[in-house]
Amino acid sequence: MPETFALYRTLTSLPLGRKAFSFLFAQKAPYFWTVRPQVREVREHHAELVIRKRRAVQNHIGTVHAIAVCNGLEAAMGLLAEATTPPGRRWIPKGMEVAYTAKSTTDLLCTADTDPADWAEPGDVPVRVKAIREDGTVVVEGVITIYVSDRKK
Template sequence: MTSTYELYRRAGTRPLGQKAFSLAYMLKAPYFASVRPQVIEMREHRAVVQIRKRRAVQNHIGTVHAIAVANGMEAAMGLLAEATTPSGMRWIPKGIQLEYVAKATSDVRCVAETDAGDWAHEPPFQVDVRCTGVLADGTEVVRGTIPIWVTAKK
């Protein structure tokens, strides 16, 4: 278990702990600050962040910009990787493949998921993290994969 995951678990037991953790996560990875991901869930094989629809993340037609959703998906993937990567290993994203399938007309939940079997390899290995961006009514707006490379720590 990484220190990030342990911090999330401790923060969740305190009042405003998840909000404080979300802020700390943005400070640790400053490029997430533009989308202000609110951490909803972090555990092995699953992480969820919420991106609020606000002017700073909208495009010229007034919807949440697809790249803002991609940033939210990457934030969720990072949380999943921190919670799932076995002790003695490290990870780094190798790319991102996304499909924009509908307009993001409201807040977007970005979900990252894997299965235990995805991690059942000797390092080095690749894990394809499945990601989706969904509106509150269940409409999928973005879906894709973020491959991460997992290696032994030196």
């Protein structure tokens, strides 16, 4: 089990553990700290976190900036990959394709999902990502492709 997922499982069993994990996760990948991800759930093939609509991530029209949303989606994808990558394999992001479908006017729930069959062999794994407003409207959706390979021996 990758150490990030092990840390998540350990900390979330403690009071304030989710908050502590969110902070530590954002420190491990410092760019994620820009959106202050609040991790809600991590398990194999699924991860979700919230990014708050605050001044630091807003654009000139007062919505959450598109790149901040993508940052949240990439953070969710990374958590999913850490929880799902089989032993003896590693992963790296390869590309991202997203569509901006509505204005990001509230805090956003960022989700990442895969299917077990996607992980059967080394190679490209498509991770489906969505950012969802508080009213349930999907504001960004797409796919982040990660490349999964065997670890060098």
